[in-house]
Amino acid sequence: MPYSSQALTKLIEALRKLPGIGPKSAERIAFHILKSPPQESEALVSAIMEARWSIKACSICFFLADTDPCPICQDKTRDQETLCVVEDSRDVLAMERAGAYRGLYHVLGGVLSPLDGVGPGDLRIRELFERVKEGGIKEVIIATNPTMAGDITAAHLAQQLKAIGIKVTRIAHGLPVGTELELADEVTLTFAIQGRREI
Amino acid sequence: MPYSSQALTKLIEALRKLPGIGPKSAERIAFHILKSPPQESEALVSAIMEARWSIKACSICFFLADTDPCPICQDKTRDQETLCVVEDSRDVLAMERAGAYRGLYHVLGGVLSPLDGVGPGDLRIRELFERVKEGGIKEVIIATNPTMAGDITAAHLAQQLKAIGIKVTRIAHGLPVGTELELADEVTLTFAIQGRREI
Helix, strand or coil: CCCCCHHHHHHHHHHHCCCCCCHHHHHHHHHHHHHCCHHHHHHHHHHHHHHHHHCEECCCCCCEECCCCCHHHHCCCCCCCEEEEECCHHHHHHHHHHCCCCCEEEECCCCCEHHHCECHHHCCHHHHHHHHHCCCCCEEEECCCCCHHHHHHHHHHHHHHHHCCCEEEECCCCCCCCCCHHHCCHHHHHHHHHCCCCC | CCCCCHHHHHHHHHHHCCCCCCHHHHHHHHHHHHHCCHHHHHHHHHHHHHHHHHCEECCCCCCEECCCCCHHHHCCCCCCCEEEEECCHHHHHHHHHHCCCCCEEEECCCCCEHHHCECHHHCCHHHHHHHHHCCCCCEEEECCCCCHHHHHHHHHHHHHHHHCCCEEEECCCCCCCCCCHHHCCHHHHHHHHHCCCCC
């Protein structure tokens, strides 16, 4: 664009690096930033800097939090014998929103993916085993995503955890609530049948 | 969210103020910012600050640019006798991307909208008439959006510009290229019929 401002082009390029932001959205957001009151863009800039500055991974569970240990690890009212293994911090927030789980977490930081060069050493698997070996944990719930990589990671962890005598469970796969059976894919339906429970 | 970090909540709230960003996208972008290399979030912060600092509205046409007058107003190879009136700076970029127009622009900064309290005094209408009265402009193309407010603004400007002897045109309304006639709404079809041209 011969007439486009250099600063604007830079801003649009920086915005396009954010997930889910295409060229049209980036342009729309950039002009919004230019036209909004200065306080609004200042608030955004300081929120980005403050978040980068103050949020760290908890040294126990690796959940991103303001404090270390994180508030979940510090909360002694939570069930200290159950550990839920998730891929990343957003999964912890999703679980907490659902409110159905009151134990502790362990954030892996991804899933095993040999094709992308992600091996066990790239995830917090060693730290998971250190926590489990310290004792106190009776059940590990593996809540990696129901994807190929998530399932492979779950199988890998389950095998090793069972070898040291820990009870390992996997979150249920099945039909999401509110959807229609005829729209579900075959794999989900297979899981739904296999995981059926008496009512 | 009892366990969510304060800094994270602030960041998500700031991101949600951006256009087209809902709660899920804001959370996704916030975690991306936290997990991306520091250079990436620093680049975003400095791009926002630089854009706010260096981009100003051109004092002639009100297009947002690094320089004043903007590069379009400075470009003497452009047709100095035609003025295209648009709602905002993004419309200038869209027109320039199309590459079909080589004249000058005038950015109104919105459209007349009595219900939202936007009257002629809130737009750059006075500045438009000052430019036109200075002489040299032979045709004003009104390219406000084909919405109710855009059409009312176009009618208002056309009436006053014609009164001082300026040729006023409106960009064509009709079927967008690549769409199907049967999917077009009645108003667009009416415009498409009324605006038909001999081939």
